[in-house]
Amino acid sequence: MKNEIQHKWYALYTKSRSEKKVREQLVAMGIKAYLPLKRELKQWSDRKKWVETPIISSYIFVNISAADYKRVFEANGVVSYVSHKGKAVTIPDHEIEAMQKTVENKLSFSVETGNIVKGQTVTVTSGPLKGVSGIVKEIRGKRKLHLQISHIGYTLVVNLENDSVDL
Numbered sequence: 001m002k003n004e005i006q007h008k009w010y011a012l013y014t015k016s017r018s019e020k021k022v023r024e025q026l027v028a029m030g031i032k033a034y035l036p037l038k039r040e041l042k043q044w045s046d047r048k049k050w051v052e053t054p055i056i057s058s059y060i061f062v063n064i065s066a067a068d069y070k071r072v073f074e075a076n077g078v079v080s081y082v083s084h085k086g087k088a089v090t091i092p093d094h095e096i097e098a099m100q101k102t103v104e105n106k107l108s109f110s111v112e113t114g115n116i117v118k119g120q121t122v123t124v125t126s127g128p129l130k131g132v133s134g135i136v137k138e139i140r141g142k143r144k145l146h147l148q149i150s151h152i153g154y155t156l157v158v159n160l161e162n163d164s165v166d167l
Helices: 019-028 093-104
Strands: 008-014 032-034 037-043 048-054 059-064 078-081 109-113 120-124 133-139 142-149 154-160
Touching (some): 008 019, 019 032, 019 059
Antiparallel strands (some): 008 078, 032 059, 037 048, 109 154, 120 133
């Protein structure tokens, strides 16, 4: 009989603007941490600069076992787990994988809060998100595929061509 330790994904709420520092600390502790980042051009009065900012501010994702559940609080800047009715919410692997594919492949997306109730469920049939399901909405001749990360109250919105989804 195998004695496998089960790891699950959780979302951590961090202090404002400390997501990168928290990720570094968690990784140094041997905890698998994922912080989705986007490149933005920031402008100040005297210069412009490309910076990487978190896609969802004050959130970082960790893949941990039950043994590491309390260890994450050793990292300075961790406030709490994202929870529902007092219990930390686990995030399915496929939702984290969809977010990683979206960010890694530099797909056009936006992050929206709340749950999406309108639309039809589809599955992506080609490209880096092949096999991922989402909700479709027609906009100016293109379809927007909504990849719901409903467990944490956010939704990724990815622009895809009409022929890359199957109804």
